[in-house]
Amino acid sequence: MTGSSSRTILVAHPGAEMFGSDRMLLESVIGFVESGARVVVALPGRGMLDVELRRAGAEVVIIPMLVLRKVLLTPRGLPTLFRDMFRGLGASWRLISEVRPDIVYVSTIIIPQWPVIARLRRCHAVSHIHEAEASGNRLVNALLYLPHLVSNRTLINSRFSLETLRHSIPPLADRVEVVYNGVASPPDPSPPRSRLGGTLRVLYVGRLSPRKGPDVAIRAAGELARAGQRATVTLLGAVFPGYEWFEEELRALAEELAVDVAFAGFHPDIWPFLDQADVLVVPSRVDEPFGNTAVEGVLALRPVVVSNSSGLREAANGYDTALLIAPDSPEALAQALADIVARWPEVVAATPRSRVDAQERHAPELYRRRIAQALGLATGPLTTG
Structure with missing residues (x-):
């Protein structure tokens, strides 16, 4: 690979709404597309994010995947968890065979199979962590972060998130890069009211x-x-x-x-x-x-x-x-x-x-450049390590 235009990025994301991590996923994909890469996004279902991703120039595929929710970690949810785990394993394995990506970009920690499968398929894996709950159970946090130890590179969205990660799995925190979120802005927001009234x-x-x-x-x-x-x-x-x-x-x-x-x-x-x-x-x-x-x-x-x-x-x-x-x-x-x-x-x-x-x-343009550079899309070839 001699340039980003020859690269294919397979992106895995756990939902298709337009909340915080979904918006960041969209900004990341825009940055990848602007770098000249082919971008294929795997989602578990359709939604507003799906529409925006295709508008941005990405290909979108809908496949089964294991998305960790609290309800799955209960006795009642275990059958669904195991079903989704096996269905997701087969679907992601086949998709990598079809897409043949140079990079697998895993968005969030609640799709834990993706970093492991990417490395088993000898792809360059990049994890982007958006979650942090310092007050949560340390063992649970460690288990959620653990699959991302196999990624070649890990990105995180704040210093607080980094310290939470360090408390759970220090070896992973030692090789994490902080990339602050890009936040869109209205071009000409209306000023606040000069007087509040009642x-x-x-x-x-x-x-x-x-x-x-x-x-x-x-x-x-x-x-x-x-x-x-x-x-x-x-x-x-x-x-x-x-x-x-x-x-x-x-x-x-x-x-x-x-x-x-x-x-x-x-x-x-x-x-x-x-x-x-x-x-x-x-x-x-x-x-x-x-x-x-x-x-x-x-x-x-x-x-x-x-x-x-x-x-x-x-x-x-x-x-x-x-x-x-x-x-x-x-x-x-x-x-x-x-x-x-x-x-x-x-x-x-x-x-x-x-x-x-x-x-x-937090200019989105700055975020897009940083996220593309973090994947090596402007700095020469990547190795699978």
């Missing part, structure tokens, strides 16, 4: 999951109301299948606290919602590997309030318009929102500078 418009973007804390946002709005500051909350996101009960709990909580909550569902284009918001909140209860959503808020010229933990701290740190608060504390979130209201002219004046800083750190 109601603060709060936006939450992400999965409707207990881990992500949308209920914290609702409770914080209730706290504000008791202090005399009216606030509305828009929840932009949806539940995982099987978690419909949590959305019902959120609706009941909003009714109980008399908080005006809009359940907007999932939308791939978040910018119109940010245009209509005053503040973006990221109230996660648990560790996050990185905080794309927080950066998106800064890029949209909106102040953000973020849980002071994990990769969220790393993503939001250094911006004048980002406030860090204690996780799982409606009171802390309410106080931060009240502080923003009290300092609104000052906050508004600081948003353009924060946006420029975020663009310089």
Whole structure:
């Protein structure tokens, strides 16, 4: 192989939605395509990501694969786990024979068979780790990371994720490269309101999951109301299948606290919602590997309030318009929102500078170049090692 245009990259990814790791997968693929490589993406099903990948110039194939979910790690889920494991093994083996890739790029740690199969087929394997939960069980973390020891190269999305990995499997952490996420920006975001008026418009973007804390946002709005500051909350996101009960709990909580909550569902284009918001909140209860959503808020010229933990701290740190608060504390979130209201002219004046800083750190074009270089697409031939 003498140039990237002669290379074929087989990409494996565990879903076809358009959440954080899905968006990063799309950016990675765009970088590979721009380098001149042929890119084939294996997904377990159709979805919005599938459409965007084909629009970007990739080929997409749908095959069975083992995608580790918590439900599979229960006695009831074990039959499905073993079924998916054997079906995924055969499907990935055949696909590598058909595609004959030079590089197999494995996105996330929840498709554990792919690095192993790639190396068994003598392909150059690259793992890209997007997950990190320092508070999780160390043994479970180690088991999830373990298959990626066989990869020729491993990429990770934050220093926090790297330290979590180091705590679990030090030998793997010693050869990991940090590549910060690229985050898209609206070309011309609308400025914040010059005056708030009587109601603060709060936006939450992400999965409707207990881990992500949308209920914290609702409770914080209730706290504000008791202090005399009216606030509305828009929840932009949806539940995982099987978690419909949590959305019902959120609706009941909003009714109980008399908080005006809009359940907007999932939308791939978040910018119109940010245009209509005053503040973006990221109230996660648990560790996050990185905080794309927080950066998106800064890029949209909106102040953000973020849980002071994990990769969220790393993503939001250094911006004048980002406030860090204690996780799982409606009171802390309410106080931060009240502080923003009290300092609104000052906050508004600081948003353009924060946006420029975020663009310089997380421009998608920069990410695409870095990810292509990490795969050796601009630096000469690769070896299988």
